Structure formats: C-alpha cells, structure tokens
Amino acid sequence: MQLEGNAKAGYSLRSAAELGDDVEIPPPPPVPVYPPEIPKGQLCLAETRYGYEYIPDVDGWLRLYTVPSTWANARLRCQLEGGTLASPQSNPLAAAMMKMMGENGQNLNIVYTGINANIAKDDYMTIDGLPLSNISLKWAAGEPNNCENSEECLVMNGAGELADVNCSRVFGYFCFKKSAKMSKTKCDTWDSDYQLDPRTGSCYKFHTAQHNWHRAALTCRAEQAHLAVINSDTEARVLKKLFAKYPREKNIQNNP
Numbered sequence: 001m002q003l004e005g006n007a008k009a010g011y012s013l014r015s016a017a018e019l020g021d022d023v024e025i026p027p028p029p030p031v032p033v034y035p036p037e038i039p040k041g042q043l044c045l046a047e048t049r050y051g052y053e054y055i056p057d058v059d060g061w062l063r064l065y066t067v068p069s070t071w072a073n074a075r076l077r078c079q080l081e082g083g084t085l086a087s088p089q090s091n092p093l094a095a096a097m098m099k100m101m102g103e104n105g106q107n108l109n110i111v112y113t114g115i116n117a118n119i120a121k122d123d124y125m126t127i128d129g130l131p132l133s134n135i136s137l138k139w140a141a142g143e144p145n146n147c148e149n150s151e152e153c154l155v156m157n158g159a160g161e162l163a164d165v166n167c168s169r170v171f172g173y174f175c176f177k178k179s180a181k182m183s184k185t186k187c188d189t190w191d192s193d194y195q196l197d198p199r200t201g202s203c204y205k206f207h208t209a210q211h212n213w214h215r216a217a218l219t220c221r222a223e224q225a226h227l228a229v230i231n232s233d234t235e236a237r238v239l240k241k242l243f244a245k246y247p248r249e250k251n252i253q254n255n256p
Contacts (some may be wrong), residue, residue, distance in 0.1 A: 052177065053100065060224030061177045064100050064109050068170035071153040074112050075127065078175035082191065085114035086174035087126040089135050091159035094160050097174055101158050112173040113162070115154040122146075124154065137162050189224045200235050204228060206246055 052061035087092030114127035124132035140161040151164040187203035
C-alpha cells in the first residue's frame with residue numbers, strides 16, 4: 001500500500017497494482033522492525049507535584065532548586081513551602097539527591113544540605129535535629145577544615161561527599177517533604193489554610209506575621225500563590241471581610 005495526495009487535496013490509499021509499473025516501491029526491510037520490548041511491571045511514569053518528585057524509598061518528596069542561594073535563604077524557602085532543607089540522612093535519600101543532581105542538565109555538582117552548626121559552634125545537626133554522628137557520610141578530601149573558623153554549613157557534591165563552607169556562600173539546594181504533607185487541597189495547594197471563596201472563585205489565606213513586600217511575595221510564592229490583588233468590587237468586599245476576622249491588636253505578629 002502507498003499513500004498518495006497533498007496537504008490541500010487530502011490523501012488516498014492505493015494498492016501496488018493500482019499504481020502501475022512506473023512507480024518505484026521500496027522493498028520491505030529484511031528484518032521486521034518492532035518497538036522495544038517493555039518488561040512487565042517496569043513501565044514507569046515519574047510523578048511530580050508542585051515541582052517535587054516522589055521518592056518511594058523514603059516515602060517523601062524532593063525538589064531541586066538550581067538557582068544558587070545562601071544557606072539561610074534556602075532554609076527559609078523550604079520552610080515556607082512546608083518542608084525542610086534536605087539532608088542526606090539516609091542512604092536512599094542521599095542516592096536520590098545524587099541522582100537528581102546528575103540528571104538536572106545544568107552541571108550542578110554542589111548543593112547545600114540542612115546539616116549546620118549555627119546554633120552551637122561545631123555541633124552539627126540537621127534541620128530536624130538529627131546529630132551528625134547519627135548520619136552515615138563520607139567527607140571530601142581535606143574536609144572538614146573549618147577555614148578561618150567560619151564554616152558552619154555543610155554542602156554535598158555529586159559523589160555524595162560532604163564539606164564545610166561559610167553559610168553566606170551560594171549553592172543550589174533540595175527541599176524535602178514527607179508524603180503526609182503533600183495532600184492536594186481543592187485550592188490546588190498543599191496548604192490547608194487557603195479557603196475557596198465562591199464569589200470570586202479564588203482561594204485566600206491571611207498571614208498574621210508582618211513582613212516587607214518582598215518577603216510577603218516570597219511567602220505567597222512558596223505556597224503556590226501570589227499576593228492578593230483587588231481586581232473588582234466583589235474581591236474588595238471579600239478581602240475586607242477576611243481582614244475583619246483578624247483584629248490588629250490581637251492577632252498581628254511583628255516579624256522584622
């Protein structure tokens with residue numbers, strides 16, 4: 001069989017006998033060509049949510065941020081998303097972090113971990129409080145060296161080796177969430193504090209902590225939202241009613 005026609009006129013299907021002797025028909029391939037065989041049970045689809053990738057071996061979710069950040073800003077971003085700055089505190093989690101670093105396509109070979117000694121000098125622990133002595137790890141050559149007595153945060157390279165660095169330096173990082181924190185709400189966010197208002201069809205959340213505009217915008221963005229904008233008289237009434245639920249003298253917190 002051969003297709004004949006063009007984009008405007010359409011195509012018709014004809015047999016070899018109808019084409020005549022002057023039409024050259026290519027011979028069939030010597031060996032039948034089949035699609036590659038897929039082993040049973042091995043057809044996998046990577047599941048992602050809000051930029052996170054599910055890691056079955058740790059029953060949790062990882063998100064890799066490739067834009068370099070200081071350790072404090074990396075920790076803040078993960079916290080605002082309802083997670084923690086990830087640490088290689090188990091072999092499966094460390095393996096998943098290394099795998100994602102190798103596959104990111106941006107030549108990212110060093111990331112911050114949540115392991116730090118910011119609370120007590122030389123007393124390293126994860127964001128969750130797990131001591132460094134309880135973590136199976138390997139150090140990069142010549143590490144740790146606590147250069148100029150100012151290195152209190154740990155980074156990891158693509159081989160899973162750790163080094164201490166000054167926390168003001170900038171690196172990529174991972175945020176981690178346990179599965180229980182990734183349930184999807186009707187507002188399409190992990191944060192259950194967002195409430196849908198049928199009058200506007202939008203979801204809103206009132207933050208009682210005071211911040212400057214940039215920090216407020218970051219907080220909303222980390223929650224898969226944005227700062228509220230009054231687009232109509234109806235939305236103005238919705239926000240006015242929501243604001244009335246939080247008397248300033250009782251509920252507004254000062255967070256410089």
